[in-house]
Amino acid sequence: MIDFRYHLVSIVAIFLALAVGIVLGTNLLQDPAIKTANEMTSQLTRANEELRGQLETMKAREQDHQEFVTALTPQLVRESLAGEQVLIVEPPGAGTTYREATEQVLAEAGAKVTGRLLLLEKFFDPKSAGVLDGLVNQLKPAEMTFPATATVHDKAATLLAATLMTTDTATAGTPSETLAAVVDGLQTGGFVDIDGDALNRATLAVLYAPDVPYEGDDAESQVAALTSVAAGLDAGGRGAVLAGAAATSAAPGGAITALRDDGEIAKRVSSVDSADMPEGQIVIVYALREQVNGAAGQYGTGAGAAAFQPVPPTPTPSSTESGS
Template identity: 60%
Template structure:
């Protein structure tokens, strides 16, 4: 008769055999896979370290370039905008630091900032178009006629631009009596905020795009509304530049991209998508100067940019007293 100890020893032996088999099988099967995984991990680690080193080197180069441009900016922009008055227009979500840095460079270029207008979210609220239309109809001069296809934002931009900018240098620095009360009414209605005295009209306008594209179902509508505003300021003054940061992919709510996608508007309004960089602020000054000459361009490194900066225009040489003799 087989006793209990025999059964116990047999069971233990079976389990030991199974355990040894599992260990041996697992080791034999996994060693190549483990080796491959280790080699792959080592390669990825090495590549990652290389990319980090490249990134650190690029950051160092950019920091050096930024330091050089910052130091040379006063010489690079000196007198480029002498005698010009510039209006600053901030949009919902635009960067205060970008605007402040741009304002400093405009001063170094010889321009005087007439003032600052900050459009509010209420200005862009599609549900408030009735209020916007009502104010425009109430405040517009009798001789201000809008095209039949003009949107609410086209009309509002035309009225605001008439109150804030002029293409007549002789009128720069003076208020437009035909639009008296426009700024106060828009500010009282919560549609915008005013800093300094922008009613003393400027000759040029710089609009600052939101740091992030608009999102949601109304993203494209909001961007198009601000395209109308930029175009309105360009039409009423000596030119307009939209400044912001680069977008590498097309997004419906990206304001700079929306201007660049509007073929007619992009022929009039310039964009600079490197305004967060020292070089972009220099380009902004050059783009404003180009606007005064009746030209526009799309500058920077983002999608839709056609060049890094405007092409310098060399003045025609003045004929000497002896020429032609």
């Protein structure tokens, strides 16, 4: 019989053999393994430096591109919207960076911004729909009627359009008779606010999509509310454009996506999903000009865009040009 000491000696011998094997193996493989690791590290470092250099080059080219477009913008939009009055509309979550840039381009195009209407979170809250509906019915003129199928936001959009928009350039830039009562009532109810002292009637409207698409159970109704406002303002004036960035507003769940998916609204309201680019701000002007001329289109780089910009109108030859 093999006694316990034999077992113990055998086990110790096995572990000793394993330890010796590990030591020998490590010594044999140490130099090649370290060399391989060093070579790989060097390759990754070089690749990273190359990519960083390419990124810096792309950033510099993009900066040059933006400066070039910005410098040409006054020439590209000059007198495109001469005499037009534009209302700016912002829902919660709309950024200010490209809105401010667009306002400058609108001014360079000859348009005047009549003011900014802020749609507050309560305006989009389904729980407040009943209150909003009652307030709209209270504030609307007696002669104003709504279709039987109109949603509460369709009704609110119709009231806002009748108050803030006009197709008559002679009355643009002046307050309507009902403006104070309607705006004050909706402000008191917590549904809207204004940036500035007052709003005057506009012929055109630019609405901005939220920087982040709506999420959650109420997302569909919230984005529908914004497209209703866009459609209502378009109907009350000479046109409307919904603007935003392709990565967000033209993505699934985005406001521009919802507008483009609604065939009826898309026939009348234009969208521009490149508002975060200098050239996109020019496209907003072109899209508004197209609206004044009675047409609409979906522009930009995102899903559903028909083209980057409207087809430019053919220039009228001046009387000083000689024929061939």
